Amino acid sequence: MEDALVRDDRLRLFSFATAEKRVHYLWVLRAFDHARGNYSVLLHAGDVENVLTRLPGDDVPDSSEIPALLEQLHAWGVLERSYDGSRAATLAEYRNRHYVYQFGQAGYRVFRAVEDVLSSRGEDVSLSRLALPDLLADLNDLADANAAGDGELVYRKLSRLDATLSDMAERAARFYLVLGELVRTTEVTPETFLAHKDALLTHMREFSTDLARYAPKLSAALDRVQATGVQKLTAAAARHDERVLLSFEEREADWAQRWWGIEHWFVGVGSEPSESERLRGATINAISAVLGLLRRLTEQRRGGVSRESQLRHLAGWFAAAPSEEAAHALFDAVFDLGRPRHFSVAHPDADIVPVTRSWWDAPPVEIARTLAETGRRPAAGAPGRIQRNDAGVRRLREAQLEKQRRRAEAARSLAAGGVRERKLSEPEAEVLLSLLDAALSARVPVSGRVRSDDASSGTQNGVKLTLRPSGESTVVHTARGRLYLDGLSVEVR
Numbered sequence: 001m002e003d004a005l006v007r008d009d010r011l012r013l014f015s016f017a018t019a020e021k022r023v024h025y026l027w028v029l030r031a032f033d034h035a036r037g038n039y040s041v042l043l044h045a046g047d048v049e050n051v052l053t054r055l056p057g058d059d060v061p062d063s064s065e066i067p068a069l070l071e072q073l074h075a076w077g078v079l080e081r082s083y084d085g086s087r088a089a090t091l092a093e094y095r096n097r098h099y100v101y102q103f104g105q106a107g108y109r110v111f112r113a114v115e116d117v118l119s120s121r122g123e124d125v126s127l128s129r130l131a132l133p134d135l136l137a138d139l140n141d142l143a144d145a146n147a148a149g150d151g152e153l154v155y156r157k158l159s160r161l162d163a164t165l166s167d168m169a170e171r172a173a174r175f176y177l178v179l180g181e182l183v184r185t186t187e188v189t190p191e192t193f194l195a196h197k198d199a200l201l202t203h204m205r206e207f208s209t210d211l212a213r214y215a216p217k218l219s220a221a222l223d224r225v226q227a228t229g230v231q232k233l234t235a236a237a238a239r240h241d242e243r244v245l246l247s248f249e250e251r252e253a254d255w256a257q258r259w260w261g262i263e264h265w266f267v268g269v270g271s272e273p274s275e276s277e278r279l280r281g282a283t284i285n286a287i288s289a290v291l292g293l294l295r296r297l298t299e300q301r302r303g304g305v306s307r308e309s310q311l312r313h314l315a316g317w318f319a320a321a322p323s324e325e326a327a328h329a330l331f332d333a334v335f336d337l338g339r340p341r342h343f344s345v346a347h348p349d350a351d352i353v354p355v356t357r358s359w360w361d362a363p364p365v366e367i368a369r370t371l372a373e374t375g376r377r378p379a380a381g382a383p384g385r386i387q388r389n390d391a392g393v394r395r396l397r398e399a400q401l402e403k404q405r406r407r408a409e410a411a412r413s414l415a416a417g418g419v420r421e422r423k424l425s426e427p428e429a430e431v432l433l434s435l436l437d438a439a440l441s442a443r444v445p446v447s448g449r450v451r452s453d454d455a456s457s458g459t460q461n462g463v464k465l466t467l468r469p470s471g472e473s474t475v476v477h478t479a480r481g482r483l484y485l486d487g488l489s490v491e492v493r
Contacts, residue, residue: 013110015076024061029111042100078107132214139221146228151236158237162258208283222266411463419476429478435465466491
């Protein structure tokens, strides 16, 4: 019962947004917010009037209405009221009790929520692509700070990570909500979509690409933080948390819950995908939806008439039909729906469904597609002759084996001679490029491996290429020319 009362009091704070003089209440609260930005918290009715004269806007309340508006906002709990005896210059003024008002904590949040709704614009949404490098840097700094025992830095970095991920989730939710509204209203205003389609697609593709590129780096940085001790991390953050009204155990439990959310964003729980994977999947689906919508709009523009106008004309023809028979004829011509075709098919369970029961009441019966389309029962025809080209298959297999043999020889030659102080042949260059493609695709220090079958012995052999950051560049001489790898060292074995 107590929770219900608290909930009702909180909901009563929004009463000013639906009251008859809601615009006047909003202007009074804007005056308090403006004064708050100038470090003035307590305002008298005269102070509110002075602030309103400096704010640009229409429908500002009169000075005679301000005291009543303040009292009503205090009754709703949006403003807190206190007595200020210093304003009384005479005994009569002291008896009249001068009051000053200020925002309550919950009242200010309600006002900001209403202002955010009124000032929100659909064009302001975006996916926070530039936050990914900050996340990577903060995770690495968090691992170093936790390993060094710097509790203050751990608290600051963990707070920043939590705020950044919350902002990313909020931005993504608003972005896909606005995108869904844009897709739904494109039939009415296609110009709005066509004017921004290129920027929209580019933005989503860049975000998806960066998210895929940073995913392995962020996972590696998260592993570094976990290796330093998660319990040590949450305890350090709780010790430097300045929420003095909470006990240490409550603060530690809160930071442990936040860290679990951070881990869940990067790494999925069990078989469930992580939030980053969900976000990338949602972005790819949104790109597909936008491309499909663009295709439909292009087809409509090419035809010279939109689907909406076609349906409107059709509705007008139905309304202007001279008789019901003419409307039925128009329906048959437009939608190409003929009369139902009846078949004589026995139900497999004849004891439960007798033949005397109407088809309207009987359960459906599965029929063959040939019977439904042509009215003829399907018949087993003669099997078709299989066309085989044994000579072509044999040539393709020989060419495949020869290609595998040459690739295996080139791989063994590359592993034996390496890439330094020699010139690679054309097959060796192809093997090296394929290994470089496998190693550079993740953009992290990894190894790529290529395997091939040994045609003579049937054993497995392979070549392993490892890329490591280096202060010098590596130059590889090949039959195609020189290959420069800036800041990387290459090891082949």
